[in-house]
Amino acid sequence: MRTEERRVDDAVIDCSREIPYWADARPFPRTVEHPLFYSQAEIERARTRVARHDWAKQYRDDQIAKIEESGILSMGAEEIRGEIFEQVTFPLPRCPVDRGQRSWRENFWTWSVADRHHVHCETCSSSLPGAEHEPTGEIEVIGPAGGLVKYAFWEDEDGTRYFFNSFVQFYRQKWVIDLAPKLARSYVLTQDATFARKAAVIVARLAEVYPNYPVHGFGKGFGSADKQGYYKNSFYRDTPFPFVSSRWANFAVGPYVDAAYVYEIAQVYDLISDSGVFEALARECGRDVKAEIERDLLYEAARHTLEVDRRLTNYQGRFIMAMGLVGRLLGEQDFVAEAWEVYTALVDNSFHYDGFWCENTLNYFNMIVGSVLDVPHVMGGTGGIDVLGERPIVPRIYDCPLGLHSPQGETLPVNDTWSSTLRPGAPGLRSMAKFVEAADELTGANRIQVARPEFALFRRSSEASRAVDETELQALVPDNYLLPGVGDAVLGIGRTPNAVRTTLYFGPWAGHHHYDTLGMSLFGCGHELLSDIGYTWSLYRPWVNSAASHNTVVVDGREQSQASGRLLSYKPASPTQVGMISAEASAAFESSTVYTRTMLLVPTGSDSGYTVDLFEVEGGGTHDYLLHGSADFDQSIRTDLSLSETDEELTGIPDGAAYSYISNVRGGDPGDSCKITFEGEGTQVDVHILGAEGDRLLLGRGPSVRRAKDADHRLDEFSYPVVCWRKQGGKSRFLAVIENHQGEPVIERVQLVARGGSEVAVLVGEGDRTRVILVNSSGEGARVALPDGRSVELVGRAGVIHEGDGESVLEIIEGSRLALDGEAVDQVGGYEGCVLDVVGDISGQPGESRLVVDVDLPRDGSLNGKVMFVSRPKGPESAYMIQDVAEAEGRSAVNLEGIPRFVRGRSEIVSGERGRFESKVELPMKSTYRGCLVSVGGETGTIIGVEGRGTVVVDSEVDYSRNVGVAFEIFATSRGDQFRILV
Numbered sequence: 001m002r003t004e005e006r007r008v009d010d011a012v013i014d015c016s017r018e019i020p021y022w023a024d025a026r027p028f029p030r031t032v033e034h035p036l037f038y039s040q041a042e043i044e045r046a047r048t049r050v051a052r053h054d055w056a057k058q059y060r061d062d063q064i065a066k067i068e069e070s071g072i073l074s075m076g077a078e079e080i081r082g083e084i085f086e087q088v089t090f091p092l093p094r095c096p097v098d099r100g101q102r103s104w105r106e107n108f109w110t111w112s113v114a115d116r117h118h119v120h121c122e123t124c125s126s127s128l129p130g131a132e133h134e135p136t137g138e139i140e141v142i143g144p145a146g147g148l149v150k151y152a153f154w155e156d157e158d159g160t161r162y163f164f165n166s167f168v169q170f171y172r173q174k175w176v177i178d179l180a181p182k183l184a185r186s187y188v189l190t191q192d193a194t195f196a197r198k199a200a201v202i203v204a205r206l207a208e209v210y211p212n213y214p215v216h217g218f219g220k221g222f223g224s225a226d227k228q229g230y231y232k233n234s235f236y237r238d239t240p241f242p243f244v245s246s247r248w249a250n251f252a253v254g255p256y257v258d259a260a261y262v263y264e265i266a267q268v269y270d271l272i273s274d275s276g277v278f279e280a281l282a283r284e285c286g287r288d289v290k291a292e293i294e295r296d297l298l299y300e301a302a303r304h305t306l307e308v309d310r311r312l313t314n315y316q317g318r319f320i321m322a323m324g325l326v327g328r329l330l331g332e333q334d335f336v337a338e339a340w341e342v343y344t345a346l347v348d349n350s351f352h353y354d355g356f357w358c359e360n361t362l363n364y365f366n367m368i369v370g371s372v373l374d375v376p377h378v379m380g381g382t383g384g385i386d387v388l389g390e391r392p393i394v395p396r397i398y399d400c401p402l403g404l405h406s407p408q409g410e411t412l413p414v415n416d417t418w419s420s421t422l423r424p425g426a427p428g429l430r431s432m433a434k435f436v437e438a439a440d441e442l443t444g445a446n447r448i449q450v451a452r453p454e455f456a457l458f459r460r461s462s463e464a465s466r467a468v469d470e471t472e473l474q475a476l477v478p479d480n481y482l483l484p485g486v487g488d489a490v491l492g493i494g495r496t497p498n499a500v501r502t503t504l505y506f507g508p509w510a511g512h513h514h515y516d517t518l519g520m521s522l523f524g525c526g527h528e529l530l531s532d533i534g535y536t537w538s539l540y541r542p543w544v545n546s547a548a549s550h551n552t553v554v555v556d557g558r559e560q561s562q563a564s565g566r567l568l569s570y571k572p573a574s575p576t577q578v579g580m581i582s583a584e585a586s587a588a589f590e591s592s593t594v595y596t597r598t599m600l601l602v603p604t605g606s607d608s609g610y611t612v613d614l615f616e617v618e619g620g621g622t623h624d625y626l627l628h629g630s631a632d633f634d635q636s637i638r639t640d641l642s643l644s645e646t647d648e649e650l651t652g653i654p655d656g657a658a659y660s661y662i663s664n665v666r667g668g669d670p671g672d673s674c675k676i677t678f679e680g681e682g683t684q685v686d687v688h689i690l691g692a693e694g695d696r697l698l699l700g701r702g703p704s705v706r707r708a709k710d711a712d713h714r715l716d717e718f719s720y721p722v723v724c725w726r727k728q729g730g731k732s733r734f735l736a737v738i739e740n741h742q743g744e745p746v747i748e749r750v751q752l753v754a755r756g757g758s759e760v761a762v763l764v765g766e767g768d769r770t771r772v773i774l775v776n777s778s779g780e781g782a783r784v785a786l787p788d789g790r791s792v793e794l795v796g797r798a799g800v801i802h803e804g805d806g807e808s809v810l811e812i813i814e815g816s817r818l819a820l821d822g823e824a825v826d827q828v829g830g831y832e833g834c835v836l837d838v839v840g841d842i843s844g845q846p847g848e849s850r851l852v853v854d855v856d857l858p859r860d861g862s863l864n865g866k867v868m869f870v871s872r873p874k875g876p877e878s879a880y881m882i883q884d885v886a887e888a889e890g891r892s893a894v895n896l897e898g899i900p901r902f903v904r905g906r907s908e909i910v911s912g913e914r915g916r917f918e919s920k921v922e923l924p925m926k927s928t929y930r931g932c933l934v935s936v937g938g939e940t941g942t943i944i945g946v947e948g949r950g951t952v953v954v955d956s957e958v959d960y961s962r963n964v965g966v967a968f969e970i971f972a973t974s975r976g977d978q979f980r981i982l983v
């Protein structure tokens with residue numbers, strides 16, 4: 001529960017605490033045996049690896065080299081202690097020279113040990129504090145331990161206070177503290193007590209100052225700090241402390257900073273605990289240093305962490321790791337239990353049924369899953385919890401986003417995902433290596449060489465002779481990929497860096513989401529060619545988040561709703577096979593009734609192909625099919641159309657969905673069909689527009705944002721072409737053929753040969769080859785006459801006739817029949833039936849995922865990789881990928897790929913009434929729960945919706961006040977559900 005934030009704002013700020021945290025604790029130090037973080041056996045194996053493998057020796061040598069370079073080995077104990085301050089540290093409100101918005105964010109600053117008393121502003125190149133920033137005043141703060149500490153500030157003419165000391169001290173202190181883990185690991189690997197001694201001085205000094213560190217921070221969320229444009233620090237005395245506050249260095253303005261630091265420092269303490277250096281320090285100062293560290297630092301930081309407002313966010317890993325490790329090191333079972341409760345709550349409630357993190361972004365996947373990657377080791381091992389046994393989904397959670405990477409190894413920039421153009425060093429395919437390695441350690445696989453040297457050195461059970469390289473990772477990235485729960489699909493051909501990829505996003509709304517339903521993007525020729533900008537913290541975030549900046553259709557110039565889409569069909573592409581993805585989101589706009597996109601990827605070579613894009617929309621009046629160029633480089637648009645200036649046509653629309661960001665608009669009449677080309681960096685993207693009679697084509701420029709690297713004053717320097725194909729009348733069918741190429745295109749001509757009730761047929765001429773592509777997104781087939789008089793018939797959703805060398809090859813993409821004059825191909829169009837049994841987490845077998853059905857399915861492998869749609873009469877439809885079909889007691893049993901989960905939420909009821917109850921933890925996946933079942937104490941009801949963060953409304957007369965303290969499970973698939981498999 002979030003309470004009203006109360007901050008202390010008197011002349012002397014009193015954050016004192018009456019009773020120390022440890023008043024009722026058992027005595028310190030505890031009798032736990034060290035080392036525990038790494039076992040003695042792991043440490044000994046690491047030492048042999050250092051002798052045996054170059055990568056391991058390199059790791060040790062790098063640690064030592066960094067220590068030697070730092071100069072800490074020649075610093076005396078007092079000098080080291082002098083870099084760890086009595087004051088807490090926090091950001092400047094902004095740069096006092098350029099006064100940029102949000103310039104308190106850490107990416108605007110650099111610091112180096114060579115000039116340790118100044119910080120450098122990246123925006124205006126100022127070195128701060130300057131000579132003009134002599135302190136003009138100071139505040140006094142009484143810390144929790146009762147000590148009074150002064151903080152000097154300089155005030156500008158607006159009355160804004162800049163605590164330069166606090167700012168610079170953050171960097172100085174962090175520099176020293178970050179050396180501690182290196183020192184501890186160097187000690188472990190070399191057994192040279194010099195390293196341990198330095199680390200001990202750092203940890204002991206932290207234990208001296210920490211008890212008097214007052215809670216401070218921004219208090220509200222980061223978003224509020226961004227909107228406000230500058231940072232204002234507050235001090236807090238009363239619990240629970242706000243989410244964005246800490247006692248320890250709160251520079252990044254994040255929650256659980258104390259937990260993050262104490263997790264590192266607890267490792268240091270543990271690894272050097274048996275070195276004898278603490279006993280030596282104790283003799284010198286006459287105090288029990290171990291007792292002080294355990295009590296005043298580890299125990300106190302853990303107890304403080306329990307007082308911070310708790311939620312199920314992407315920051316929770318810090319809480320879990322710190323409470324888990326400190327709990328084990330101090331023998332505090334309550335801490336371990338808190339860590340386990342939050343971890344299981346997260347795993348059970350915050351991941352989609354396909355295994356992906358609830359926020360559809362690689363950034364936040366990296367952040368949260370990266371932070372809990374070592375839970376099985378920190379909470380497991382001797383005397384610990386069997387994490388994999390309890391949650392077999394864990395390895396899947398680690399590596400399921402492998403398929404969300406481009407052939408260049410970039411993350412697909414869906415939603416709030418940093419592109420490496422905007423943020424060099426943003427997570428890319430390289431950052432997936434640690435997830436793969438950690439997953440392999442759990443499953444016993446051994447797919448790659450060393451990803452994280454420290455992990456590989458101590459934890460990895462398989463031997464590896466070198467560091468992982470990019471090609472090993474690239475080999476693990478599938479060319480086609482579907483995550484049906486989060487709603488990401490990739491069609492691709494080939495695996496070279498130049499390979500083509502077409503993506504589509506249709507998933508449910510969650511944190512960090514954009515208005516991007518049925519948005520696509522295109523990769524090819526070694527580039528991202530049609531972009532989704534991704535994450536930005538700049539002023540143009542409203543544009544970046546809006547439907548108008550996505551490659552989708554905007555209705556009446558309005559913003560999209562937050563409605564979920566639904567998968568209709570998916571078939572992977574290959575150099576010899578046409579792929580297809582189809583999805584719909586009929587409620588994407590308030591006025592829309594049909595909103596369906598069907599894309600085929602037609603191969604033209606081993607890593608090339610073109611996209612046939614059919615976008616059908618009904619409802620509202622004006623429909624704008626939008627394409628945006630590359631956000632990574634300069635592109636221009638080439639077209640033969642005659643165009644005239646017409647900014648008004650776009651920006652004149654009321655309620656504009658961020659159209660006001662588009663400028664230099666020229667408009668023209670596309671005729672029946674036309675071609676426009678995006679050109680730049682030696683690449684071309686041809687867009688053949690078909691069936692455009694009476695439409696308008698509007699070409700403009702929009703901010704491409706990424707290259708401004710989040711500097712607001714540079715946002716207008718970079719733009720990309722925006723194409724808007726506008727249809728009026730409220731019922732539209734956009735049909736485009738999109739081909740990227742370097743040099744000559746494969747496509748020579750494109751012709752719309754038929755446009756019936758709901759079917760389309762396109763003839764594509766490619767040199768001496770032609771293809772006829774038939775699509776009916778409803779799956780009802782097509783019957784058309786070709787220009788040469790031949791007749792074509794499709795029963796199903798899509799088919800392609802490939803013609804060349806006097807031969808016609810008929811390919812059914814999805815359906816049961818494709819015929820050309822007398823020639824025909826027939827196949828079983830699909831299967832449907834009823835689910836007889838569900839085997840998986842819902843039946844107490846969390847390592848399996850199997851549906852037993854009442855229809856005899858082929859067991860020859862022909863259904864492997866196909867999608868199985870499972871639905872309830874009023875419930876949500878789930879799409880599962882088939883791994884294989886087996887037999888179970890005479891029935892067909894479908895094993896599902898990637899162990900999808902049937903349980904989608906699980907916790908305990910804390911309060912209830914008739915037809916509704918409140919969950920003990922928030923339910924981040926709540927937008928996917930409507931129509932799901934919820935089981936409480938053997939009774940099952942259907943969820944109508946979720947209110948607030950976790951109040952479940954059930955279509956049931958049950959009085960849930962009788963179930964307080966009882967566990968509940970939310971699930972979508974059960975016995976009796978209907979299924980269909982499309983082939």
Ligand SMILES: [Zn+2]
Nearest residue numbers: 095098121124
């Ligand atoms: Zn500046």
Ligand SMILES: [Zn+2]
Nearest residue numbers: 415514532534
């Ligand atoms: Zn986006």
